[in-house]
Amino acid sequence: MSRNGPLALAYHALFVTFMLAPILVVCFVAFTPEGYLSFPTDRWSLRWFYAIGRYPEFIAAFWRSLWLGALSSAIAVALSVPAALAIARYRFRGREAMTALFMSPLMIPHVVLGVAFLRFFTQIGLGGTFTGLVLSHIVIVLPFALRLTLASAVGMDRAIEHAAISLGASDATVLRRITLPLVLPGLVSGWALAFINSFDEVTMTVFIAAPGTETLPVRMFLYIQDNIDPLVTSVSACVIAITVLALVALDRAYGLERLLVGRSGDGR
Amino acid sequence: MTFLALEGLGKRFGSHVAVDGLTLGVEKGEFVSLLGPSGCGKTTTLQMIAGFVEPSAGAIRLEGRDLLAVKPAKRGLGIVFQSYALFPHMTVAENVAFGLEMQGVAADERRRRVGETLELVGLAAFSGRFPRQLSGGQQQRVALARALVIRPRILLLDEPLSNLDAKLREEMQIELRQIQRTLGTTTILVTHDQAEAMALSDRLVVMNQGRAEQVGPPHVVYERPATPFVASFLGRTNLVAGETVRPEKIVFAATGLAGKVRTRIFQGNHWLYQVETASGLLTVIRQNSGEAMPGEGEQVHLAWGKA
Numbered sequence: 125m126s127r128n129g130p131l132a133l134a135y136h137a138l139f140v141t142f143m144l145a146p147i148l149v150v151c152f153v154a155f156t157p158e159g160y161l162s163f164p165t166d167r168w169s170l171r172w173f174y175a176i177g178r179y180p181e182f183i184a185a186f187w188r189s190l191w192l193g194a195l196s197s198a199i200a201v202a203l204s205v206p207a208a209l210a211i212a213r214y215r216f217r218g219r220e221a222m223t224a225l226f227m228s229p230l231m232i233p234h235v236v237l238g239v240a241f242l243r244f245f246t247q248i249g250l251g252g253t254f255t256g257l258v259l260s261h262i263v264i265v266l267p268f269a270l271r272l273t274l275a276s277a278v279g280m281d282r283a284i285e286h287a288a289i290s291l292g293a294s295d296a297t298v299l300r301r302i303t304l305p306l307v308l309p310g311l312v313s314g315w316a317l318a319f320i321n322s323f324d325e326v327t328m329t330v331f332i333a334a335p336g337t338e339t340l341p342v343r344m345f346l347y348i349q350d351n352i353d354p355l356v357t358s359v360s361a362c363v364i365a366i367t368v369l370a371l372v373a374l375d376r377a378y379g380l381e382r383l384l385v386g387r388s389g390d391g392r
Numbered sequence: 393m394t395f396l397a398l399e400g401l402g403k404r405f406g407s408h409v410a411v412d413g414l415t416l417g418v419e420k421g422e423f424v425s426l427l428g429p430s431g432c433g434k435t436t437t438l439q440m441i442a443g444f445v446e447p448s449a450g451a452i453r454l455e456g457r458d459l460l461a462v463k464p465a466k467r468g469l470g471i472v473f474q475s476y477a478l479f480p481h482m483t484v485a486e487n488v489a490f491g492l493e494m495q496g497v498a499a500d501e502r503r504r505r506v507g508e509t510l511e512l513v514g515l516a517a518f519s520g521r522f523p524r525q526l527s528g529g530q531q532q533r534v535a536l537a538r539a540l541v542i543r544p545r546i547l548l549l550d551e552p553l554s555n556l557d558a559k560l561r562e563e564m565q566i567e568l569r570q571i572q573r574t575l576g577t578t579t580i581l582v583t584h585d586q587a588e589a590m591a592l593s594d595r596l597v598v599m600n601q602g603r604a605e606q607v608g609p610p611h612v613v614y615e616r617p618a619t620p621f622v623a624s625f626l627g628r629t630n631l632v633a634g635e636t637v638r639p640e641k642i643v644f645a646a647t648g649l650a651g652k653v654r655t656r657i658f659q660g661n662h663w664l665y666q667v668e669t670a671s672g673l674l675t676v677i678r679q680n681s682g683e684a685m686p687g688e689g690e691q692v693h694l695a696w697g698k699a
Contacts, residue, residue, distance in 0.1 A: 283477035286444055287535075289464050290471045291491035291542060301490075305481045 147364060153354055154361035161354050172358035182359055185343040189323050192339060196261035197318035201311050204270040212277035230267045238331030245332065252334025260332055264325060265318035272317060276310025393456055395420040395578055396546060402449035403436050410436040412602035423572055425581040425589035428599035434582045438548055442471055454545065470539030474551040476531045478523040484534050485519035491542035509541040512571060529560045547579040553588060565591050586626050598622045630674045639677040641696045644686060648695035656688050667694060
């Protein structure tokens with residue numbers, strides 16, 4: 125790799141500042157003792173962190189978002205495994221169309237999906253339910269899960285499975301002992317990316333969620349429409365802290381680069 | 393009775409004919425090579441025997457029984473793939489044990505046979521390693537051990553040495569031949585490397601455009617090529633007045649075809665000459681006996697015994 129010149133370094137520094145500054149500002153503001161969003165501040169207080177305790181709906185929304193993300197991502201990954209294997213290996217009629225269909229949620233504005241799901245779920249009696257949230261989130265995170273699963277399925281040497289078959293393994297054994305372990309890095313990174321997208325989603329969810337099924341971003345969005353106090357910043361700071369801890373843990377366990385690039389780490 | 397019989401075996405992909413009515417008998421314990429340029433149908437033939445490609449025509453019989461009716465997992469064949477296709481998430485021992493596990497061999501019997509086979513390929517000390525921690529040659533041996541441990545009825549080798557460097561390839565050729573002779577496993581090798589095929593096989597099947605051009609022991613095929621394709625594919629040849637002459641059969645003589653040495657290359661154990669003659673540019677190979685040889689630009693006469 126070539127070394128960066130001073131101009132490139134300055135550019136990178138500015139870029140990183142631009143990306144990180146808002147996050148840092150939110151974390152600073154969270155420690156304000158004032159009753160409004162004040163920055164800069166010279167006094168520090170945990171007042172707004174304690175305040176979260178007085179709003180159980182925020183805590184409930186956090187857990188709901190966590191479960192929603194985990195569940196919808198897991199189902200999306202489970203659905204994308206057979207799809208990815210089929211797309212990666214076989215040339216069949218409608219293969220392109222199938223890929224396009226699975227990827228299409230990326231193309232459709234979430235506002236449109238939100239309105240459509242609201243109408244649809246109300247019609248079939250799922251309006252404002254957690255089941256409805258899970259179903260809609262499966263749709264929007266499926267492209268992310270499929271992309272990374274597909275990448276690891278495409279990169280796999282077919283001969284490895286042929287070797288297992290020639291040694292007497294049944295189709296089910298090949299899937300369980302060979303194929304799934306080999307695409308696992310792709311599944312894990314696909315799940316992680318899907319989870320992040322589900323956890324972050326607000327545009328569509330705000331249409332579908334009802335009081336009692338609000339996700340954390342939706343709750344925060346609704347809160348700041350009526351209030352200007354720094355509660356949302358302390359909530360944000362908590363989410364940021366949890367995210368950083370999760371990333372460190374993932375890096376220790378798997379290696380972050382491998383996870384996000386979605387490359388099979390065990391390949392030769 | 394022939395051990396393995398390919399009867400009019402054919403495969404077409406759409407309008408492309410990959411294998412065209414191939415008939416071949418292989419005896420028990422024999423080492424047969426399918427030799428030919430890429431696209432000649434040799435790999436497709438191997439895959440049809442293995443069961444990964446379904447033939448469009450013909451039959452395959454093993455000890456008289458229809459092999460095509462048997463699922464690939466039940467054929468009991470050992471296969472060494474060009475990419476080795478080791479299981480990257482398993483250790484060397486686990487890789488080799490996999491086939492025995494599938495056969496339901498008991499754990500201690502499994503351990504014993506894995507140990508024996510790794511001993512055979514000289515990798516006993518590496519059983520706990522993962523494939524990525526091994527060199528190409530070692531991975532190749534693991535692949536061979538994994539295929540041999542199940543005591544396959546036939547060993548299928550798909551360009552197994554093509555990813556190794558020249559010196560290692562030669563060592564592995566010798567080792568492969570010794571192992572095959574020791575175990576007496578019927579073996580079919582697919583290769584585009586004529587030197588490898590000649591070194592290892594009891595019989596060659598030279599293939600071109602989906603057909604077997606010639607079948608026979610290596611020295612017979614080399615000495616008496618049945619078609620111009622076989623002659624040109626197997627070693628170097630000169631075409632003089634419609635007759636093929638091997639470069640090493642031509643000698644410098646007092647009389648004969650007159651010519652002028654255009655280039656002379658020293659290759660250690662032999663000299664390689666390009667000689668301009670009235671019949672065109674001829675290649676001549678002479679053993680290096682330590683004696684003085686004609687130099688570039690010299691006038692020479694070429695002679696060879698009529699075949």
